[in-house]
Amino acid sequence: MNVSIEITYKTKKGLEAVFHSEEMPAEKALLFAEDLEKTGRVKTIVFTDHRDSTWNMKELKKFMQGIQTEPHNVTVYFDGGFDVDTKTSGLGCAIYYEQNGKFYRRRKNRLVNNLDTNNEAEYAALYLALQEIENLGVHHLPVKIMGDSQVVINQLTGEWPCFEVELNKWADRIEEKLEHLGITSEYELVPRKNNQEADHLASQALKDIDISSTLEIER
Known part of the structure; x- marks a missing residue:
């Protein structure tokens, strides 16, 4: 903070x-x-x-x-992928945080079939990440949100307008979740090479490989 x-x-x-x-x-x-x-x-x-x-x-x-006893210094990476042939989406997120003087990484992905575009999948991946930090008990703290989707990052920061009805709905869901948790978001657009972990999780989801893990890491 x-x-x-x-x-x-x-x-x-x-x-x-x-x-x-x-x-x-x-x-x-x-x-x-x-x-x-x-x-x-x-x-x-x-x-x-x-x-x-x-x-x-x-x-x-x-x-x-x-x-110190709660998750803090939280950084979120998210990515979404869309398979045009199967009309399925892979969502992936990696969450790094500190708790009780130790560092952790939470990884989560999900396969969904109710989205229509890659941009929707990107938004849905971020929403999945917010659900995960809510499950961790993160609240009333700043959270760094990192992604390689220019559409999502630039629309949520207000740099780009959002004309698509479905994307507007996703943006509203995300803002409502952030407000509910009392979280101030710090968005950062990163190169794809810096978002490989979330990208890999999304790709694994598209292959129906389910990932849900929390690991203590060295910093």
Whole structure:
């Protein structure tokens, strides 16, 4: 989770000034704040997150201790494939996250037959990923969403308009799920070579190979 710091600083002669920092990881912000407090010149310190929630030092420390036991620092990779001949779609997602000081990878795919285009399959793959992070218990945190679909990423970020009725429905489903979970999405369009894991999962789904696994990994 990223936060910004607002510091009210008071000089020996009683002059006050307010300083604002750029956003940074909460752990780093706490280290800076603790170091500044040692000067004895800090009157107040307020931390603000991406949802405009605010904490003092004690509250943020307690919050950060609490989320260590829950999945956090979540990154999602998604990909969808569509077989024109069979009219089936393969959905794949890989989710990386941290919990209790350890790192994990969750992989999931699914074969579906109720979609009509590759772009629908891409949207459906992202929705599958959001269902998986919901199952993990991820909520009220920023989540990085990585995909190689220009259509999905650019439409969800508002870079491209969405005229297709079905794609609009998928975009609405995704926005509703994000809002329900209290998640702020950070979308990033990545080259196909950087999305090979999700692509492979989608291809396996099209071959009716079911994957559902969680593995602790080294970082």
